[in-house]
Structure formats: C-alpha cells, structure tokens
Amino acid sequence: MNAYFAYFAKRLVQFVVVVFIGVNLAFVITHASPIDPVEQSIAAVTSFGSTAPDAIAAMRSSLQELYGLKGTLAEQYVTFWSRVLRGDFGPSLSAFPTPVSALIGRALPWTAGLLIVSTLITWVLGNLLGGLAGYYQRSRTLKLMGVVAMGVHPIPYYIVALLLLIVFGFLWPVLPITGGSAMNLQQGWNWPFVSSVARHSILPALSLILIGLGSWFLGMRSLVSNIVTEDYVVYAETAGLDSRRVLGSYVMRNALAPQVTGLAMSLGGIFNGAVITEKVFGYPGVGTLLVDAVYAGDYGLVLGVTTVSIIAVSVGVLVIDLLYPLIDPRVELR
C-alpha cells in the first residue's frame, strides 16, 4: 500500500505541474499581446450602445485587475493566480453582468457528459474490435474494418461533424442537428428532458466516436498481433485452452495496460475535438462558449474557459492514472 501512496503522490505532483505550466502559459500569452485587452474589451461592450461613464470606469478597473495589469509584473502575477485559484474571472462582457464562472458552470455538465459517454463507448468498442481483429487475423469482416479504420482515423473532427450534419440535416433529417435539448422543457430528471438530451447528443457523440474509434482499433490490433506471437500465448494455445479464454485472459488483459495510459494521454486531444464538434452542432457546452466568447471579444470568458479546460483535462488524466494500477497488477508503482 505504501507503494501506491508513493505513486499517488507522484501523480499528484504531475497534476500540479500540468496545471501550473498551463495557467502560466495563459498568463504569458495574455501579456505577450500587442493590443490592450482592457480598451479592446471596453470598446467591444460600448459599441453595442451607450453605457454610463462610471460603469465603464468600474469595468476598466475590474478588467485591469483581472488581466493583471495593475502594479508591477510580480504583483500582476500574484493577482492573476489568486483570481484563478478562486475561480473568479470577473463578469462576462458578452453576457454582462453574469459572472464568467456561472456561465462555465452552466456549460461544463454538457461537455463533461458528452465527453465521458462518447469516450467510454469509443474506448470499449475500439479495444474490443481491435483485439478481435488482432487475434482473428483471417476474418474478412475484421480486415475490412481495419481498412475502414485506416481511412477514417486521420480525418479531422470538423470534417466528420460536417459530413454527419449534411447526411442527417439535409439528406435524411431524422435527428435534431442543433442544440442540447428541445426548447421549453423543464430541466431536470424527467423523462421528456432526459430523452431529448439523449436524442440531441447522438450526432455530436457519433462524430467523436467515429474519429476516436479508429485509433483505438488500430492501436489495439497492433498490440494484440504482437502479443499473439509471445511464448505464453502459443503455450496456452497448444495446451488446448479455449480460444475465447486465451483471448480474454491472456491476450486482451495484457494489451489493455498501454491502452489505459493512452486513454489518459488522449483526453486533451478529445477535448480539442469536443470544442469544434460542439460548435458545429450548437451544443451548449464549453466549446461553444469558448468560440462564441472569441467572436464576442469576451476576454475574461476566453481566459476562464481555457483555464478551466486545462484543469478539467488534468483532473481526468489524474483519475485515470490513479485507477491504472488497479487495472494492471504488473505496473511497477514507480
């Protein structure tokens, strides 16, 4: 158990490092800007209509504090961090005066739900099919699947999302192509709302699954086809063990370990995909929030979403890493 705690501590340190570097990156990027974000943001807001002068002054001081433009660079750095740690990104400019944290809090469950469900489906399905394809190398169907996976895997999220949109939006309109749920529904655990959410999530989830499936499939197939030639597998086969048993407890089990690490490492990439998928399907998650914030010139919101997404993905990786030794007993708890 001591070894597990050492492992735990190491992962925790890594998590802190990731968040630290990520947030510093955000600080550096914002300070590298040649434009004055405060004046830009204020110009963006006041262009919609006249605002009272004292409201503008209040906004300016709040913005300067938020962007860490008050005091020396060291002071700015400290202010920036303290605000990030408190989750305080000030009021949103495009939805003034709603705080940025409230907007993100509203959007986060949508993205988290979409990502967790589609990632799980993709991972399980991809590894299962890939494992079968690596083991039963003569199967025609599985070979064909490999060819399809190779063709689909390298296509970027946007293109797949767009193709789905064309097929199910124009050619064969059976599924809702935009929004997170139907309008005028009571949000909560009631059947009309839940089923509407499920129906609206099919296309965004499908685009994420289609892209992700290929890489898990191909990865697992090559892992398994290497393991199949190992001595202990050959031994188990010649000993007359049921082939399903060999595949399940000898081959798949050992091939899964690197795939679990891969799952942790791919989370960041999946999140990237979710941003564009959400935007294409108008899904009310943080991706849509981020892109709309850029269009609206809402600086605090962009910064907030970036920071929260870095933290959220790091938490996901941490959780997977902590579960990892429980799945694979061979992992040395270094």
Add this chain to the structure above:
Amino acid sequence: MLAILRDLIRYNLEFRIGLFLVSIVVVMAALSVVSPYPAGDVYVVPPDLPPSTAHWLGTTSRGQDVFWQLTAAIRNTLFFGIMVAALSRVIALVVGLLAGYSGGWIDRVLMSINDTFIIIPLFPILILFYFVLRDSMSTPLLATIMACLGWAYDARLIRSVALSLKTREFTQTSIFSGMKTHEILAREHLPYVLPIVFSTTMNNMNWSIGIEVTLAVLGFTDINTPTIGGMIYWANQHTALVAGIWWWIAFPIALVVMTFVGLFLLAVSMNEYIDPRSRLARMGGSR
C-alpha cells in the same frame, strides 16, 4: 534509401495507396504555379457556376475558379504542415535525445514538461493565442506556435529509442574516445532515430493540418491567405451548402481527406517497415 523505397512499393499495399494519394495532392499543389490568376483575387470568373468543361470544379460565390483556388489552398496548407513538422522535429529531437541520453534530473525535468504538453488541451490555448494576437496572426506565426506545442508525443518516442542506444557499446566507445555529449547525440544517435523522425513527420503534418483546418473554419487564422480551411470558411460565410453550391465545399474536403489518408498510410507503412517482425511477415515469412 532507394532500396527501402523499392521494397516498400513492392511489398506494401498501404504504401502504394498512400504514395498515390500524396502524389495527386502534390501535383495539385504544384499546379498552383501555372494558375491563370492570383489566388487572392476575387470576381475573376462568373460566380456560382457548377462544374463544367470550362470550370472543372465549378466556381465560388466570390467569383473564383474552385480548381485554381484549390491548387493554391492545398499548396499553402501543405507548406504549413511541413513548416510545423520541420520546426517541431527539431524540438522533439533535441528533447528526446537529450532526455534519453542524460537520464537523471535532466530526463525527469524534460519529461514532466513533455507530459504537460501531451495532456494539455491545445485547442483552447491556440484560440487564446488567436484572441490576443488577432490582427497580427500570420501563417508563419501560427506554424511556430503549433510547432512549440506539438513536439511532445514524438519526443517521447525518440527518447525511448535513445534510452536503448545509451546502453549500447558504441556509445561507451564514443564517450571514452572523448566525444562531447552533443557530438554523440548528433553523430552517433541521430542516424538511429531518423526512421522514427520520418514517420512522425507525416503524423505531425496531419495533426497540424487538421488543427489549421479547424481553426480556419472558425475564422481563427489569417483567412486572407488561401488554405483548405480558409476555403471552407468562405464557403460557410456564403452559406454555400444552403445555397446549393456544394462543389465549393465538397472538393476542398475531398482533397484534404486525400491528404490525410495518404500521409497516414505512408506513416503507417513506414512504421511497419521499421519493425522487422511485421516486415518479415509482410514479405511472406512465417509468423
């Protein structure tokens, strides 16, 4: 080198298909040189014409010939991918070789930075970059940023090879003969990792082109330089799909998908070639 190429062409179907697809893409890009009008010009031909013998792939609502627009777009997109791949290869090589060879605290520090870059969601960060740089965001600048963000995974691969090279006898010999660290890395270890560098180049190009397309579609790049993503952006701006100008959006997508699949197949077949077990199996040896 030529022998490797011959082997790949002879024994590897994936490589043949990949080579074929990439060749078409490269020919398209090369044709941009003989384009009858500059790619940036608008309203040089009648707008909204469907594909015909006069305009093979139709014309856009901005009065551009889709075919000639596409040649310039794919050329810029390819250049972008090559730029990112070349720059990030340098970073990945330095970090990977150094971390694998040095070990100890250098390795630990470099790898924790490395892991950070693997995990961090890059897309929001790129959007943040665009947000603060907006007007000065040019293609070379974006390529540099992407290169600084996209080296991590490949550095890990290179490190894993460097780790095993470190324990080989010739490394010891070089150390005793008084070679400096950077000489050992550049002259002794570099040749061994070059095959990996080549195959990761293809994957890195795919990755960077994919993100460029995605950013451009949202309008988050320099959309006045024609790229594949830029073409789709302008098509969306003119609601080409709703207006039925499908050729404006279908042909760029078809070409970029060809690029992706072609580069990916080249990378896969090279990877397989590097692994002697699967190479033997492919050439008809037994499992």
